[in-house]
Amino acid sequence: MPHVISQKHQRAWRSFLTSQSLTTNMLDSRLRKAGQISLDIYEVLSTLEDAEGHRLRMSDLAETILFSRSGLTRMIDRLEEVGYVVREPSPDDRRGWFAVVTPEGIKARHTACEIVQQGLAEVWVEALSEEDADKISALLEQVCGRAKNAAK
Template sequence: MTLLHDEGLTVEELAVWRMLQRVQARIARHLEADLLDAHGLPLASYEVLRQLAEAPGRRLRMNDLAERVLLTRSGLTRMIDRLQRETLVTREACPSDARGLFAVLTDRGAQRLAEATPTYLRGVRTRFLDALGGDEVGRIKDLLHRLGGPDAGHA
């Protein structure tokens, strides 16, 4: 039988979907282990610091940051609490919205990010890019973009 249930997925289509999930999770686990071993920095924290570093004024509204790092608002709040205790970020009130808050990268946070970035990039290279051939990066980019991947500025 080639179809699964009534959704019209073939065995091969479902296998590709599951493979994509497993590969992404495996690569993320390796990147996390590399960052924790070398810098004591979880991958999700690295991503928060990177997003803030790339934002104008090294600051983002909490809602925007949560969307970019794929965390719930409450999950991001807990993470920002931890990063604030480590003095890697601060919170600032939003002047145009009394209830809004910005997460702001501190100089110490920028330094920690700069120290961790070579480890992260090396992991991306060895665990992902080295397995691809010449034009495959462009083809994968096109496929992911077609699937609704983020704009280059928010990648």
């Protein structure tokens, strides 16, 4: 058995996977119990809300939230049905569409935000100092860069 990576790195990877699942499951189940949007939808709406003009091209949105394109198509279908998002054609490129958050979408995200932030505060903020958070961000952004390259 080749030990390319150290025990310490193995352990870090494991705690990373586990803490991620536990945290997102917790957030998701609280949202569900409160009858609110799922965490996935929360991500979509937040991303759109942060974007210039509250809109993003389908492919850019998919890339940002790391969704498959077909997955995003159908996610946006569902969000359009409930009125949280609308599609608008791109003026530049007639193949392209923007997904745009509506005011209802913003409101729904905003309501859910309380639960999400509360949950993160309990689990994350208590465990990590500001400096820890800062350091981890820097490290993990490195990891992101490497992972993107490694993906070819």
